[in-house]
Amino acid sequence: MRHLIVLAARSAWNRRLTLGLTMIAIALSAALLLGVDRVRRDARESFAQSVSGTDLVVGARTSPVQLMLYAVFRIGEATSNMRWESFREIAAHPLVAWAVPLSLGDSHRGYSVVGTDGAYFEHFRYSGSQKLAFTGGKPFEQTFEAVAGAEVAHRLGYRVGNRIVLNHGTGDVSLSKHGDKPFTVVGILARTGTPVDRSVHVPLEAIEAIHLDWHGGAPIPGVSIPLEHVGKFDLKPKAITAALIGLKSRAAVFRMQRNVNEYKGEPLMGVLPGVALDQLWQVVGIAERVLLAVSAMVVAVGLAGLVAVVLAGLNERRRELAILRSVGARPRDIFLLLMMEAVGMTVLGAFLGVVLLGVLGASLAPLAAARYGLIIEPRFIASGELILLAAVVGVGVLASLLPGYRAYKLSLADGLTPRL
């Protein structure tokens, strides 16, 4: 058997150009298949890690998925806000242990600006009850102080003490700046692997302050309130985007959710993060399935190409096979020889695909993290992916039966003297 393997390897090496190309095709398709699966899994993990220990997310009555997306993941826009009074009433409910207000809508050079209060740094948890930690500085206290997330500080090179200016709206393009009211960075957070890294945190009062002389998204012409007079105005927030709620008893979450949903002051909605995420995955699941199916087709195409190449070369090799038979090879040996070639190519191709994916993942991971908050785990291969890989190799083995069988039949018919 061993000599057959050596023969198969030498034979394949002899035709390394054509076989190599098909092997690359298999590698690419395998990388695609595994990549789709890996991104899918990492996306879910990224999202799931972003909110932990929060029992309820409260906001205006939109859709649970949309609320989660913009309140927690900073994706998309808030269509309506909730009143400050509503927030205070809910926060005062006996079932509530803590409540963190969030005000979104501004941006800083492409990163979201989050208006919140000190409770954020105290109660926010991620990734299985990890607290927010600071690599430098401390939480904000004054109105015009800011705390930057790890990614923001890293990309823009911020240190404690830097001065920054916020933009109105969430776009990357700074059409309207709040240039007359700069902020001082007083704290930098440690990396969390969640959208917190891509956010700049400021006090709720500051959001009010910078919008004092604005109206409808633009500065009021002729009105300009300088920084030093800002304190004279009432900076109590009027509306917030959403609130994160923690309860004294987790089993009471349904009750509290109902209280929020039936709140008489304004239409509000309470969302269980875990349930909302599941709804999100249901929606996304269809697209994922389609992607997976397409990738599988691509792998099938790659394997079909390999089989075609091996089959096409078979005709030229009939004399060679006759020589092998003359020295004692059995038809069964011929079958194994051809099959081993194809299987070997599949296995090598799949392996190469895994390596390719690893390299690609490692190089694209920083971009994905910065742009989309998607954390791609750097790993060679995950245990779940092994099944997919096994399926690829398994189908490759089945595919290899074809050239093996064809060679077997040819060899039987040709005998020692093939008539070509």
Place this chain on the structure above:
Amino acid sequence: MAADPIIQLKDLQFTWPAQHAPVLDIAELAVEAGERIFIHGPSGSGKSTLLGLLGGVLVPQRGSIRVLGAELNRMRPAARDRFRSDHVGFLFQLFNLVPYLSVIENVVLPCRFSARRRARAAAEGATPRDEAVRLLAHLDIEPALLGRRVTELSVGQQQRVAAARALLGRPEIVVADEPTSALDADRQSAFLQLLLQECGAFGTTLLFVSHDRRLAAHFSREIALPAVNRVHPEQRAA
């Protein structure tokens, strides 16, 4: 007192599966051990079929083939293949060598498939490889060529390498199918000399098939296949 013929064909009849009339019909053919036989016949006279039958690759519909006392037509396919690798060496007209193996690897190829030939080759030299080197030297192949790709060799050199492969491990029978037909005239004779010399040294029975009757002089016995074969081309066309 005389030993059994090393090859004995009796009432042999072979028909290709797609055809109705047999292509070979031989009443009797016997070859003694150590004989050097020249078999000639025009193309289409059934030479390849005969070689296939002798090699155990084809099975006759009627009759028997006894080689070294074993009835090939009674053996199972795997046994026939093993028998062939153990006892018969083959030489073809062209494309004798596996293109992706080196010269020396081609020569030791039979030893990969036959334990018996490996053992016999090792008995001569320390390893089959040593024996291969020795044989190649006898056949005028310099050591420098050993590791070379076979495609770099001339046709004459390739044929001599093929001869070494056929002889390695001392199979009892060597079947050569037009091995000199691709060589130029002056080389033909030289090759034949070398081949006969080695066969003589080992006591190998040599079956040499060719259409070139000029070479018949070198051989102890000449068999005209159309004479032995009771099937005539006109009959086959029917």
Place this chain on the structure above:
Amino acid sequence: MRRIRGLKGVAFASFCALVIVLAGTFRTEGAAGAAEKSEYRVGDRLPQKAPGSSSAFKEIPWEALMPKDWNPARDFEKLDLSSLSDSDPRATKALEELRKAMDNAPIVQSLNGSRVRIAGFMVPLDGLRGEITEFLLVPYFGACIHTPPPPANQIIHVLPIKPVKIDQGMEAVWISGMLETTRSDTGLGHAGYRMKAELVSAFKR
């Protein structure tokens, strides 16, 4: 001959694709659940008969968690709905009373410390890497999407000893462990059930 080869090729490629997609789908179901087609419909309850029981834990139905003499719908039943006109405040009030009664549902104290086994639907609270570390167990499917939610004595706050490897919301499971009754400190006197589940296994029909 060539046409047959072509057809064979297409059939073969489709076969490959099918196998790989099936492999991937099989994993998708087991992994981060995108199951648009759940086996359960909203409001489904699990059949109470178990296919095989573990002797260490006593299997209990959800009714056992409610005191036998507790009937929160008492006032509601007394109301003759046919005698009321539309939007009669009494109907709304009765509903509110019912709701309050469900909120203040009493628990069965004698169950504290008992080792039980019960089946229900999972509502995940916390999880990491596709494993759930904390969840609520409720009697019927879709409990958290709808109002009214289940009464307090029909919710079990579960902390599994080992994280559970299923992350598909509303999955039906068996939990086994020691049931505890908790006294909440909200000042409203609401109490509930909790369990540090030793075993969490999937519910199979």
